[in-house]
Amino acid sequence: MARTQGSHSDITGPRVREAALRLFAQHGYAAVSMRKIAGEVGVQAGALYKYTPDKQTLLFDLMRTHLEDLLAGWDAVAPKGAALDVLEAFTRFHIRFNTRRADAVFVSYMELRNLVPENFDIIEGLRRDYETRLEAILRRGVAEGRLAVAEPRITAMALIAMLTGINTWFRAQGRLSLAEVEALYWDMVRRTVAGAA
Amino acid sequence: MARTQGSHSDITGPRVREAALRLFAQHGYAAVSMRKIAGEVGVQAGALYKYTPDKQTLLFDLMRTHLEDLLAGWDAVAPKGAALDVLEAFTRFHIRFNTRRADAVFVSYMELRNLVPENFDIIEGLRRDYETRLEAILRRGVAEGRLAVAEPRITAMALIAMLTGINTWFRAQGRLSLAEVEALYWDMVRRTVAGAA
DNA sequence: GGTTTATCTGAACACGCGTTCAGATCAAGG
């Protein structure tokens, strides 16, 4: 059954990252040892170093991958129409994307302080890029005369905080479906930024 | 200068809690050792056990105290008038209170997973109490016909997430004063929940 | 001024940490 030594393994790498992500989300980076991650995968701790140079880089790569996927995911689905329509698409995309990757979202936010400064700057840059995507939508809506937003940057961060907060309570098997949550939050987002007209 | 042994000290207790709160916020509970906390206070690690039975209880007491202060603080200033006025007061109170205690807010949210289940339940109960305060305001506003909120509980959590998110970017010496931030966010809160009239 | 007593030190305990590496193992290539 469980192969022991010498086994080539294209699947150990992904399994290491999955286990690390889940354990980091559950217990926190500092509280999870390389031995615990290895135990989840079914190998000894030393074997992990075939897949990451060290624990810090393992964390950093998980966060970077998540944020790059987030940016690429939005860029892939972002429509071209009026700002209000783009904003609705952004809202729904954010909710769908983040509720499906709760562990990665959690880790990418909670473990920032465990990054060495060099890695922290990169992750913060990616996060700023995402905020800037939303900020640009808001600015365009203001230019179009359809949105009333005095401080687009701050409103962008407020909306992202509101939307990401869904992860603290949303459960796929809960009372509300994802579609209902999307509708509820899109209504709140729209009212927060919509112009008087 | 630095007193060594035998010194009675009514001030060591608070200093321990202050140092622990700051270090927990900065590096995370698991990454901060009792020796580091003791070093900040200027004592040996063993001396901390005069002020807390163990590290877990030190964390728990910091979180419990923060949330009890939050609830007591709101109850002390909560006005009695129309729901919309109470909501404005809540918004401004939340912003003022939380920006002044960024470390405690951060720790009380980020370190939940490091609480033993018994302590977790207590902290979660206090947090629910706070959410319920806001939910009740929204429900009353709906009853008064002044607010349009389909899901008061979820809207309450959405607004709290939005408001607490201020802590991720607000700096007292920044471009916007606290009064300006209050005004900006009250405007967003009002638009999110205000009825058509 | 002597006694009391809360406070703090400093060493110890058993244990887990991240990381390294020589050697064992076994799937794949010729």
Added chain:
DNA sequence: CCTTGATCTGAACGCGTGTTCAGATAAACC
């Protein structure tokens, strides 16, 4: 079928962990 080489083991390294406790210290009380 034999060789190659990637993969993994298992032990080791030095160090830091939370917690305990006997003994040293000095402020407070009579």
